[in-house]
Amino acid sequence: MISTFTENNKYKADCEQCFGLCCVALPYAKSADFAFDKNGDTPCLNLQADYRCGIHTALRSKGFRGCTVYECFGAGQKISQVTYAGKDWREHPGNAKEMYDVLPVMQQLYEMLYFLNEAMGLPETASMHEELQAALTATERLTDLSPASILALDVPAHRAVVNVLLLKTSERVRAGAVPPLPNAKIQHKISKGSDFIGANLQAANLRGANLRGALLIASDLRKADIRKADLIGADLRDAHLGGADLTGSIFLTQAQVNSANGDRTTRLPAHLSIPEHWL
Structure with missing residues:
Protein backbone atom coordinates (compact mmCIF):
# COMPACT_ATOMS: atom_id res chain seq x y z
CA MET A 1 0.00 0.00 0.00
CA ILE A 2 1.36 3.41 -0.95
CA SER A 3 1.33 5.68 2.08
CA THR A 4 0.16 9.27 2.19
CA PHE A 5 0.47 9.36 5.99
CA THR A 6 0.68 12.97 7.14
CA GLU A 7 0.77 14.89 10.38
CA ASN A 8 -2.72 16.23 9.68
CA ASN A 9 -4.58 12.96 10.20
CA LYS A 10 -2.69 11.44 13.11
CA TYR A 11 -5.35 12.01 15.79
CA LYS A 12 -8.22 10.70 13.69
CA ALA A 13 -8.74 7.31 12.09
CA ASP A 14 -7.77 7.24 8.41
CA CYS A 15 -8.96 3.84 7.22
CA GLU A 16 -7.48 4.41 3.77
CA GLN A 17 -4.01 4.19 5.33
CA CYS A 18 -4.69 1.24 7.64
CA PHE A 19 -4.52 -2.51 7.06
CA GLY A 20 -7.98 -2.99 8.57
CA LEU A 21 -6.36 -3.73 11.91
CA CYS A 22 -9.45 -3.23 14.07
CA CYS A 23 -11.38 -5.50 11.69
CA VAL A 24 -8.88 -8.30 12.35
CA ALA A 25 -7.29 -7.88 15.77
CA LEU A 26 -10.36 -7.21 17.89
CA PRO A 27 -12.87 -9.89 18.95
CA TYR A 28 -16.60 -9.38 19.30
CA ALA A 29 -19.65 -11.43 20.25
CA LYS A 30 -22.99 -11.65 18.51
CA SER A 31 -25.22 -9.06 20.14
CA ALA A 32 -27.22 -5.91 19.44
CA ASP A 33 -23.92 -4.39 18.32
CA PHE A 34 -22.58 -7.21 16.13
CA ALA A 35 -24.37 -9.58 13.78
CA PHE A 36 -22.08 -12.54 14.45
CA ASP A 37 -19.24 -13.76 16.65
CA LYS A 38 -15.64 -13.08 15.68
CA ASN A 39 -12.47 -14.19 17.43
CA GLY A 40 -9.50 -11.89 17.86
CA ASP A 41 -6.74 -12.21 15.24
CA THR A 42 -9.40 -13.26 12.71
CA PRO A 43 -10.45 -11.06 9.75
CA CYS A 44 -14.07 -9.94 9.78
CA LEU A 45 -16.11 -11.52 7.00
CA ASN A 46 -16.87 -8.01 5.72
CA LEU A 47 -13.19 -7.07 5.29
CA GLN A 48 -12.23 -6.91 1.62
CA ALA A 49 -8.92 -7.61 -0.09
CA ASP A 50 -8.12 -3.89 -0.17
CA TYR A 51 -8.63 -3.67 3.63
CA ARG A 52 -11.85 -1.70 3.20
CA CYS A 53 -15.14 -2.68 4.83
CA GLY A 54 -17.63 -4.10 2.35
CA ILE A 55 -20.61 -2.71 4.27
CA HIS A 56 -19.10 0.52 5.62
CA THR A 57 -22.01 2.68 4.47
CA ALA A 58 -24.59 0.30 5.95
CA LEU A 59 -22.98 -0.87 9.19
CA ARG A 60 -25.94 -0.03 11.41
CA SER A 61 -28.58 -1.53 9.15
CA LYS A 62 -26.47 -4.70 8.75
CA GLY A 63 -26.18 -5.21 12.49
CA PHE A 64 -22.72 -3.76 13.13
CA ARG A 65 -23.47 -0.73 15.26
CA GLY A 66 -20.46 -1.59 17.39
CA CYS A 67 -18.12 -0.77 14.52
CA THR A 68 -19.51 2.78 14.30
CA VAL A 69 -18.51 3.57 17.88
CA TYR A 70 -14.90 2.38 17.76
CA GLU A 71 -12.18 4.99 17.37
CA CYS A 72 -8.44 4.31 17.13
CA PHE A 73 -7.57 8.05 17.07
CA GLY A 74 -5.04 7.39 14.30
CA ALA A 75 -3.30 4.39 15.85
CA GLY A 76 -4.23 2.15 12.94
CA GLN A 77 -2.52 4.15 10.23
CA LYS A 78 0.49 4.83 12.47
CA ILE A 79 1.04 1.11 12.99
CA SER A 80 0.42 0.30 9.33
CA GLN A 81 2.49 3.01 7.70
CA VAL A 82 5.15 3.89 10.29
CA THR A 83 5.63 1.13 12.87
CA TYR A 84 5.57 -1.57 10.18
CA ALA A 85 6.58 0.68 7.27
CA GLY A 86 3.73 -0.40 5.01
CA LYS A 87 4.32 -4.15 5.44
CA ASP A 88 0.82 -5.60 5.83
CA TRP A 89 -0.21 -8.73 7.72
CA ARG A 90 -1.27 -10.60 4.59
CA GLU A 91 2.06 -10.40 2.75
CA HIS A 92 4.07 -10.54 5.97
CA PRO A 93 2.16 -13.01 8.19
CA GLY A 94 5.11 -13.27 10.55
CA ASN A 95 4.30 -9.73 11.74
CA ALA A 96 0.58 -10.35 12.15
CA LYS A 97 0.28 -11.42 15.79
CA GLU A 98 2.68 -8.76 17.01
CA MET A 99 0.88 -6.11 14.95
CA TYR A 100 -2.46 -7.09 16.47
CA ASP A 101 -0.98 -6.93 19.98
CA VAL A 102 0.47 -3.48 19.33
CA LEU A 103 -2.91 -2.05 18.28
CA PRO A 104 -4.61 -1.71 21.72
CA VAL A 105 -1.45 -0.22 23.23
CA MET A 106 -1.03 2.28 20.40
CA GLN A 107 -4.74 3.10 20.57
CA GLN A 108 -4.36 4.11 24.21
CA LEU A 109 -1.38 6.31 23.42
CA TYR A 110 -3.23 8.00 20.58
CA GLU A 111 -6.28 8.55 22.76
CA MET A 112 -4.01 10.42 25.18
CA LEU A 113 -2.57 12.43 22.28
CA TYR A 114 -6.10 13.30 21.14
CA PHE A 115 -7.01 14.68 24.57
CA LEU A 116 -3.70 16.49 25.05
CA ASN A 117 -4.06 18.08 21.64
CA GLU A 118 -7.58 19.23 22.54
CA ALA A 119 -6.35 20.66 25.83
CA MET A 120 -3.62 22.57 23.99
CA GLY A 121 -6.26 24.37 21.93
CA LEU A 122 -8.34 25.64 24.84
CA PRO A 123 -7.96 29.29 25.90
CA GLU A 124 -8.19 28.28 29.56
CA THR A 125 -4.91 26.33 29.30
CA ALA A 126 -2.73 29.11 27.90
CA SER A 127 -0.48 29.09 30.98
CA MET A 128 -0.20 25.29 30.79
CA HIS A 129 1.03 25.03 27.21
CA GLU A 130 4.61 24.18 28.16
CA GLU A 131 3.45 21.29 30.38
CA LEU A 132 0.94 20.05 27.85
CA GLN A 133 3.41 20.24 24.99
CA ALA A 134 5.99 18.32 26.99
CA ALA A 135 3.46 15.56 27.71
CA LEU A 136 2.33 15.49 24.09
CA THR A 137 5.91 15.26 22.83
CA ALA A 138 6.76 12.51 25.32
CA THR A 139 3.69 10.53 24.29
CA GLU A 140 4.46 10.92 20.59
CA ARG A 141 7.96 9.58 21.22
CA LEU A 142 6.43 6.47 22.75
CA THR A 143 4.42 5.87 19.58
CA ASP A 144 7.69 5.89 17.58
CA LEU A 145 9.22 3.03 19.54
CA SER A 146 9.78 -0.44 18.10
CA PRO A 147 6.92 -2.95 18.44
CA ALA A 148 8.72 -4.82 21.22
CA SER A 149 9.30 -1.60 23.17
CA ILE A 150 5.68 -0.52 22.71
CA LEU A 151 4.48 -3.85 24.08
CA ALA A 152 6.75 -3.42 27.11
CA LEU A 153 5.38 0.03 28.02
CA ASP A 154 3.75 0.71 31.37
CA VAL A 155 0.76 2.47 29.83
CA PRO A 156 -1.18 2.97 33.11
CA ALA A 157 1.80 4.78 34.62
CA HIS A 158 2.07 7.11 31.64
CA ARG A 159 -1.68 7.66 31.60
CA ALA A 160 -1.54 8.69 35.26
CA VAL A 161 0.95 11.44 34.39
CA VAL A 162 -1.16 12.64 31.48
CA ASN A 163 -4.33 12.50 33.55
CA VAL A 164 -2.95 15.01 36.03
CA LEU A 165 -2.81 17.56 33.22
CA LEU A 166 -6.23 16.60 31.86
CA LEU A 167 -7.75 17.01 35.33
CA LYS A 168 -6.10 20.40 35.67
CA THR A 169 -7.51 21.34 32.27
CA SER A 170 -10.96 20.16 33.31
CA GLU A 171 -10.92 22.22 36.48
CA ARG A 172 -10.00 25.37 34.59
CA VAL A 173 -12.62 24.91 31.90
CA ARG A 174 -15.42 24.00 34.29
CA ALA A 175 -14.55 26.89 36.60
CA GLY A 176 -15.43 29.16 33.69
CA ALA A 177 -19.00 27.91 33.52
CA VAL A 178 -21.19 30.86 34.46
CA PRO A 179 -23.82 30.38 37.19
CA PRO A 180 -26.10 28.65 37.74
Missing part, protein backbone atom coordinates in the same frame (compact mmCIF):
# COMPACT_ATOMS: atom_id res chain seq x y z
CA LEU A 181 -23.89 25.60 38.12
CA PRO A 182 -25.33 22.04 38.11
CA ASN A 183 -27.99 21.65 40.79
CA ALA A 184 -26.75 20.27 44.08
CA LYS A 185 -28.72 17.00 43.88
CA ILE A 186 -27.25 15.99 40.52
CA GLN A 187 -23.73 17.13 41.45
CA HIS A 188 -23.94 15.12 44.70
CA LYS A 189 -24.86 11.98 42.76
CA ILE A 190 -21.95 12.59 40.38
CA SER A 191 -19.51 13.05 43.26
CA LYS A 192 -20.70 9.77 44.81
CA GLY A 193 -20.11 7.89 41.59
CA SER A 194 -23.79 7.05 41.09
CA ASP A 195 -24.86 6.09 37.60
CA PHE A 196 -27.55 7.71 35.47
CA ILE A 197 -28.54 4.69 33.39
CA GLY A 198 -32.00 5.42 32.00
CA ALA A 199 -32.27 8.55 34.16
CA ASN A 200 -34.63 11.39 33.33
CA LEU A 201 -32.30 14.36 32.93
CA GLN A 202 -34.44 16.19 30.42
CA ALA A 203 -33.62 19.90 30.49
CA ALA A 204 -31.21 19.29 33.38
CA ASN A 205 -28.58 21.86 34.19
CA LEU A 206 -25.27 20.00 33.79
CA ARG A 207 -23.29 23.06 32.84
CA GLY A 208 -19.72 22.78 34.08
CA ALA A 209 -20.39 19.32 35.50
CA ASN A 210 -17.70 16.71 36.03
CA LEU A 211 -19.20 13.78 34.08
CA ARG A 212 -15.97 11.82 33.80
CA GLY A 213 -16.83 8.17 33.37
CA ALA A 214 -20.52 8.80 34.07
CA LEU A 215 -22.90 6.02 33.09
CA LEU A 216 -25.47 7.85 30.98
CA ILE A 217 -26.68 4.82 29.02
CA ALA A 218 -30.21 5.37 27.63
CA SER A 219 -30.59 8.50 29.77
CA ASP A 220 -32.95 11.26 28.66
CA LEU A 221 -30.76 14.32 28.14
CA ARG A 222 -33.08 16.11 25.74
CA LYS A 223 -32.65 19.89 25.97
CA ALA A 224 -30.10 19.47 28.76
CA ASP A 225 -27.47 22.16 29.24
CA ILE A 226 -24.14 20.28 29.11
CA ARG A 227 -21.92 23.22 28.17
CA LYS A 228 -18.37 23.20 29.55
CA ALA A 229 -18.87 19.74 31.08
CA ASP A 230 -16.05 17.20 31.22
CA LEU A 231 -17.24 14.11 29.34
CA ILE A 232 -14.06 12.06 29.20
CA GLY A 233 -15.02 8.38 29.32
CA ALA A 234 -18.74 9.10 29.78
CA ASP A 235 -20.89 6.24 28.45
CA LEU A 236 -23.51 7.84 26.19
CA ARG A 237 -24.79 4.68 24.51
CA ASP A 238 -28.41 5.24 23.44
CA ALA A 239 -28.60 8.47 25.44
CA HIS A 240 -31.20 10.88 24.04
CA LEU A 241 -29.46 14.16 23.17
CA GLY A 242 -32.15 15.85 21.09
CA GLY A 243 -31.93 19.60 21.68
CA ALA A 244 -29.10 19.21 24.18
CA ASP A 245 -26.34 21.82 24.18
CA LEU A 246 -22.84 20.36 24.45
CA THR A 247 -20.94 23.35 23.08
CA GLY A 248 -17.78 24.02 25.04
CA SER A 249 -17.86 20.54 26.57
CA ILE A 250 -14.44 18.91 26.70
CA PHE A 251 -12.91 15.51 25.99
CA LEU A 252 -15.98 14.33 24.08
CA THR A 253 -15.15 12.05 21.13
CA GLN A 254 -16.91 11.30 17.88
CA ALA A 255 -17.28 7.67 18.97
CA GLN A 256 -19.22 8.76 22.06
CA VAL A 257 -21.46 10.94 19.92
CA ASN A 258 -22.00 8.11 17.45
CA SER A 259 -23.17 5.85 20.27
CA ALA A 260 -25.92 8.28 21.29
CA ASN A 261 -29.17 9.43 19.70
CA GLY A 262 -29.78 13.04 18.81
CA ASP A 263 -31.13 15.28 16.08
CA ARG A 264 -30.44 18.44 14.12
CA THR A 265 -31.17 20.56 17.19
CA THR A 266 -28.35 18.95 19.21
CA ARG A 267 -25.45 21.36 19.57
CA LEU A 268 -21.99 19.76 19.54
CA PRO A 269 -18.43 21.09 19.90
CA ALA A 270 -17.21 22.45 16.55
CA HIS A 271 -14.74 19.60 15.95
CA LEU A 272 -17.46 16.93 16.09
CA SER A 273 -20.10 16.03 13.51
CA ILE A 274 -23.77 15.08 13.60
CA PRO A 275 -23.89 11.30 12.88
CA GLU A 276 -25.83 10.15 9.85
CA HIS A 277 -28.25 8.09 11.94
CA TRP A 278 -29.40 11.29 13.68
CA LEU A 279 -30.63 12.83 10.42
